[in-house]
Structure formats: structure tokens, C-alpha cells
Amino acid sequence: MKFLHAADLHLDRSFEGLIAVPEHFQEQLAAANQKMLRNIVDTAIAEAVDFILLAGDTFHQNRPTLKTQRYFFQEMARLDEASIPVFMNFGNHDFYQADRYWFAFPDNIQRFNTEQVETKTFRTGAGEKVGITSFSYQHPTIEAAMVEKFPHKQAVDFQIGMYHGGQMPYAPFQLTQLVSKGYDYWALGHIHVPQVLSQQPYIIYPGTPQGHTQKETNLTGVTLVESQGNQLIPKSISVEAVRWEKRTLSLAAVRHPREIFSLVRKLTVNLPTLLHLELSDTENLGEELAYQLASGELLEALQEEVAQEICLWQLTLSEQPTERPYLAVDKELVDQLIMTYQAPPIFNELLSELDQNPQLHHLMDHEFRADAVALLEQKMRQSYQFRRAADVD
Structure with a gap:
């Protein structure tokens, strides 16, 4: 058995904290959410997974734009053509209200629509019986400890819990409560930072697959889970379309400010990157560097020098003042x-x-x-x- 666990796609969410973005890079941002979703679907098809779990907050709001709905359902239709079912619940951001969806959900999407815990069973191509237990939000919060309503492992080969939340007022739970259910895997959602809470069984927050703020760095993407005997073994696969990155650039060898431009031209990235560049070892450049940085002119000038795949959104000095301000x-x-x-x-x-x-x-x-x-x-x-x-x- 093999499946893909994703959560917190936040498909309608914009990139936050950006002021001046070059026009050519704005196009990258506008297409990022759609490309990220396409990467997830491409991964599922390439890995020939048995099913996908979407563990809440697939959309950033509970009234997704019609544009977002359209491309989401188009991608789900690609999975349907590949005979890959999707088990989907709704989180605190995209809490479920049926009349908000103008397009029909494809037949391959198995939804958990209510705040009642239920189990859906599925049989893989190899004949393994899988139970997937979950619930959805129908309101922005759920103060009840929903884990208490989850049944213990049933008569299946693999039992999976799909759970969006973790603390008040978002369906709080204690780790021991999850472990006590005897499940083989817990597919969590809600926390944007990737976390493995347990390895026996695996209890995982995959984190958001696409960062939308400067705090959402070092993402691991989605989790591919494969059975080895009676064990489920996860590995992470990156699917982000635009990356947030902080990088330090040493100016120790620089003797004249204009030499900074040639250093910046050498910066390389593997995919479109929102770069926070921190300048270190700046003692040789005196007050002029600090002045141009504070004025914003240096950032604007260096943006003209970097590769097209880089948006230099922030420029700072690494040194901290030695005297108390x-x-x-x-x-x-x-x-x-x-x-x-x-x-x-x-x-x-x-x-x-x-x-x-x-x-x-x-x-x-x-x-x-x-x-x-x-x-x-x-x-x-x-x-x-x-x-x-x-x-x-």
C-alpha cells in the first residue's frame, strides 16, 4: 500500500509581507498555488499511490474563489482518470458549507462533511483493507476533544486517523490519546511547521507544502507513506512552487561598495525564491553601506542584478549593535x-x-x-x- 498525505494547502492564500515585487516575479507568485497543487497530483500519479489524504485547510477560506474551485476540481479530475481516490476533510479555515461550492466534486473524492466522526473503508489494488477515520469542521472552531470520539482500530489491515487540529479551540488532543487508539498512522493537519510527533505509530504534521509568509521556510512538502510488511514508512517530497529563503553573504573580501553587485550576480537558486539576504563582515565599507541600506536604494539596485528567479524582498545587516541602544x-x-x-x-x-x-x-x-x-x-x-x-x- 502506498498513499500521499498532504495538509494545509491554503490554495486561495496570497503571499504576505511583500512590498515591492518585480513585475516578472509577480507572475510566479500568482501561479504558485496552482503549480503546487499540480506538483502534488503529478507526484501521486508518478508514485502510483493507492489514495491521497487531504487533512484540512485545502482552501484558505470557506468560500473559495470560483477560479480556485475550478483548477482544484480540474486537478482532482486528473486523479480520477488515474483511478486515485482522495479522502478529504475540511479544517478551521475552509470549514464546510455545501452551498459555497459551485462545481461538483468528482466521484473519486470521499468527503468527511460533518463534525461527526466516521470511518470510510477502502480496498487497495493488492486487496488490503484500509479504514480511514475523520471528521470535518462546519464552524471556524471545534472546542471538543474529537479524538475521544474516534473508535479503536477496527478489523482492517491498516487503520488511519485523519485529524485537523491539536489545541484549543481547534479540536484539542493529547498525544497519548492518539496512540491509545491502536491506529497504524495519524495524518494530521493544522500546524504549518512539519513535525513528527511519534514514530510508533507515525503521527505526522506534514506542514504546509507552500510557504506564504517569511516564517514558512524549511518546508518538507507532502508525506509519501508506503507499507513494509505491517509497518507504514513515511518520506517527505517537496512540491513547493516558490521558496522563502534566508541567506548570509559575507563581504569580508569587499573593499569598495560596487563589488557587492558582482557577488549578488553569482547567487543561484533551484526554483523561484523570495530571498532575505543578510550581509555580514561589513566592517570595510563604513557608514555608506548602512546609509544606502536604510534608504532602500541598495535593495532596489541589487534587485536589478539578481537572477530572474530571485525576488530580493529583504536586505539586512547581520551585525548586532555592541552598545545598548x-x-x-x-x-x-x-x-x-x-x-x-x-x-x-x-x-x-x-x-x-x-x-x-x-x-x-x-x-x-x-x-x-x-x-x-x-x-x-x-x-x-x-x-x-x-x-x-x-x-x-
Whole structure:
């Protein structure tokens, strides 16, 4: 048996945090989601998988644009022609409402449409019986621990749990709860950073296959899972169409600013790349480099030098200031900021991404918040010089 596990495609999502993008690269961004989906389908066909799992948030919103719906169903039809079924649930972003879909789902798509846990059975070409258990969101959140409603492994050769969520208010679970069900594989969705929570059995977040923000780097793509005896063995396959990357460029050998241009021309990439270039060893170039960088002119000039497959979206210096920066504010401002951070809603919002990790969620209690705020106050007082009373006019 062989199957493909993908999650969090977010097909309608745009690329975030970009200001000035060259016109030729805008075309790459506009086509990225569609190309990523095509790469997934091409991979499934080339690997001759028995089925595909789409573990939630296939779309970025619960009303996908008609353009997105059209190319999604066109790609699903390609899988239908290859006799590859798709088991699909809906997550917190694309929570299911039937009237939002203007095109008919192809017959090869087996949907989990409701917030009721159900099991669909499937027999592979080799005769293996597979049970796939899941549910879908019909609302933006599910506060119930849906894992409690999953049955234990049934009379099948392989039992797979497909689960979108992990922490409140998105269908929270504990890792031990998943393991206790006796399943052979858990296909998770919701967390965009690839994570293997367990190897016995494999419990995997494949992460988003296409990064849409600067934080979504080092992606592993989709997970190809193949049976070896009674074991299911995963491996990752990259399918991204555009990559976010941070790279450091040493200027140690540079004696004149114009030499930077020749260095940048040598930068190479394997696919269209949104590049954050960090300049290091800049001591030989003095204040002029810092000035041109701060003005934005250097970024604009270097963009003209890089290869067509590179969008130089950010340019920074790697060195940190040796002296504490001076803030023209009173120390009392720190106290006011700390009081703000102590408010649970604000604190939780600041750490929302960290809180998404189900292995860390239960650790982020009142004691953790108090320790974190105390450390923040200490770091702020150590890191900055503050205005003295005598400095005030």
C-alpha cells in the first residue's frame, strides 16, 4: 500500500509581507498555488499511490474563489482518470458549507462533511483493507476533544486517523490519546511547521507544502507513506512552487561598495525564491553601506542584478549593535508595557503560533506566563538605555 498525505494547502492564500515585487516575479507568485497543487497530483500519479489524504485547510477560506474551485476540481479530475481516490476533510479555515461550492466534486473524492466522526473503508489494488477515520469542521472552531470520539482500530489491515487540529479551540488532543487508539498512522493537519510527533505509530504534521509568509521556510512538502510488511514508512517530497529563503553573504573580501553587485550576480537558486539576504563582515565599507541600506536604494539596485528567479524582498545587516541602544522614553514605560503583556488575551495573541504546538500547549499555563513576562522585563531593562529625568526639556 502506498498513499500521499498532504495538509494545509491554503490554495486561495496570497503571499504576505511583500512590498515591492518585480513585475516578472509577480507572475510566479500568482501561479504558485496552482503549480503546487499540480506538483502534488503529478507526484501521486508518478508514485502510483493507492489514495491521497487531504487533512484540512485545502482552501484558505470557506468560500473559495470560483477560479480556485475550478483548477482544484480540474486537478482532482486528473486523479480520477488515474483511478486515485482522495479522502478529504475540511479544517478551521475552509470549514464546510455545501452551498459555497459551485462545481461538483468528482466521484473519486470521499468527503468527511460533518463534525461527526466516521470511518470510510477502502480496498487497495493488492486487496488490503484500509479504514480511514475523520471528521470535518462546519464552524471556524471545534472546542471538543474529537479524538475521544474516534473508535479503536477496527478489523482492517491498516487503520488511519485523519485529524485537523491539536489545541484549543481547534479540536484539542493529547498525544497519548492518539496512540491509545491502536491506529497504524495519524495524518494530521493544522500546524504549518512539519513535525513528527511519534514514530510508533507515525503521527505526522506534514506542514504546509507552500510557504506564504517569511516564517514558512524549511518546508518538507507532502508525506509519501508506503507499507513494509505491517509497518507504514513515511518520506517527505517537496512540491513547493516558490521558496522563502534566508541567506548570509559575507563581504569580508569587499573593499569598495560596487563589488557587492558582482557577488549578488553569482547567487543561484533551484526554483523561484523570495530571498532575505543578510550581509555580514561589513566592517570595510563604513557608514555608506548602512546609509544606502536604510534608504532602500541598495535593495532596489541589487534587485536589478539578481537572477530572474530571485525576488530580493529583504536586505539586512547581520551585525548586532555592541552598545545598548538609547530610547528617548522613561523607564516607567517598561512597567506600562509589562502590565499590557500580563493581560492573558494579549499574551496569548503574541504567542499564538507557539501555542499551536500540541506538545507545548499544556505547558503554557499561568506560571509559564509569569516567568515569561518576568524574563521579558529583565531583557528590556538590560538591552536599552533609557532617558533620564535631566534629559527632559
